[in-house]
Amino acid sequence: MSVCHRRPIHSASRHYGGGLRSSSRPRQAVGPCFVFRGDDNNVKRKSPLDEGFDFAKEIKAAGGGWFGRKKQDGEEEPRRGSDVRANATVGFVDGILGNASVDVSFERKVKCAKCKGEGRLPRTVIKCPACDGTGIAAEEKAVTVTIPDGGVRHNQMLRLKGQGDSGVPSPANDGDLLVTLCVLYQDEPKETTRDAEGNLFTSVSLPSTVLASGTDALPVTLVDGTKGTLKVPSETKDGAALRVRGKGAISDKSVSSSTARGDHVFVLRACD
Template sequence: MAKKRDYYEVLEVSRTATITEIKKAYKKKAIQYHPDKNPGDTTAEDKFKEAAEAYEILSDEQKRAKYDRYGHEAPGGFGGHAGGGFSMDDIFSQFGDIFGGHFGGGFGGFGGGGGRRTNRGSDLRVKVKLTLKEIATGVEKKIKVKKYVACQHCNGNGAENGTAYTTCSTCNGSGTQTRIVNTMLGQMQTQTTCSACNGEGKNITKKCPHCSGEGIIREEEVITINIPAGVAEGMQLSMSGKGNAARHGGVNGDLLIVVEEEPHPELLRDENDVVYNLLLSVSTAALGGNIEIPTIDGKVKVKIDAGTQPGRVLRLKNKGLPSVHRYGTGDLLINISVYIPEKLDDAEKNILSGLENSPNFQPNKSVKDKIFSHFRRMFD
């Protein structure tokens, strides 16, 4: 896959360009590479789509800020069609209004469409629950989605057998109406969506009985989703064109996937690190030993040094979660606590009483300083 060019480079604007400058630069590029001016030129078509993708990001304040911070590898992507999902219909539908009267009275002139309006289906939003194991490795999920799809009986145009329609006589199939208005500055030409056909350029003479003329029906579809490793709670992924189909043909909406993390019974997530709270007995903390603890991948044994103090944190490198940006892997942090029994029998009391006066069981100044330092860091 070819490496994406910097969006600012595509539009030939600076990184501090205003929205007006970005819009002007996009208009210039799109007119230069418009398919009507470059028939059959696939290179021009690619540049046309590339400019639209750059404009989609840089004209949106939030998407632009995300791009400036992370570049093309932003977590969760940018939604919409950024990432190469643009079709010609997408571009004409979303950005055609900034071109005014170019190319036959509307920017949607590609392929003879004139100013015809392109419908766009609505987006769908689903939630996908993931375990820490799935987040660590990435996972493929198959989900069932109830959505609107194009009616197969009328090919999505709403007319019986797909042919029971006529060209709109009001706009002659262009989808727009042109009016001349007299003003103090002289005559001005304006274009509006055709009121007779709602911008579609045609009128249905007999509705499809299967979809009642809507061009869409509701069905259940199984969609395969590839979740990358390292995603986090609330992160949103986007699949272009997997949303609802549009009425009377057009561009499908997008499928938006929101990530939910299933709580792990023993591990806690802290960004890319994973935390395990280990509770030791007094004897194990004093004498040391080998303790089995859980990780994302299964159980492992760790060595506990003799004299381990509560509050100590052990670190197992690269046993956490990978970065979604591929910047490395987090660690497993083992936070140590020591269990002090609440009730003792007489024999246990006698044993501890016998140790009470032993110098090794009395905290010295060094230990007291460490404990004080630990608590001071907690409250800083």
């Protein structure tokens, strides 16, 4: 289970158009993220230990000992550790704006501390009871992943160098941790929804008389907390949309290098 943390936010100065005034971004309560798609332990990668993986066979095939083959002088040949994959869930506003962090727990393979990766107790032929002779141990680890300022795409992957399986020598050749960020939309602010292009939709209820007459100053709040006003033309129909460009989320479909954002769309509804 991942836990969202919100860092102190700099006083925001987000302007839109001529009618908006900026305000500081509201502080979010620190609380647990809901696990996306029911993933129980928030770690996508299954441990080979849970799958009956035959470590002894692998070790034998590799020439015995820890992960790498040993050279004639007894030194282990360098070998890079495998990358480890994990999932993390990010809240709605954190995913859109970034400047937050999330804790991720995962499991990685390391050299067994008891037998130092030999698989046997020191100076004996007795199989190491700690690792069952494999020389490999599973280590539970937790890291804090920074959500970059400006937000992330849903399913965006972040690479954390050197946090994966232990390599030879460690830590210089340790693998990486690949964290896939699932941006939660179940906890989106009330009455705001979004689509796959990153557009946000907020319904605004107005008396039909106001829609008919129009107004120069309809108060609205963007998802980052910026408050401002929008102009509603006269003779506006129920269901009309006012679009604030580029103030939505990053599109799920954008390529990894792109940070193109959708719009924040205010849908006007007659409330009488």
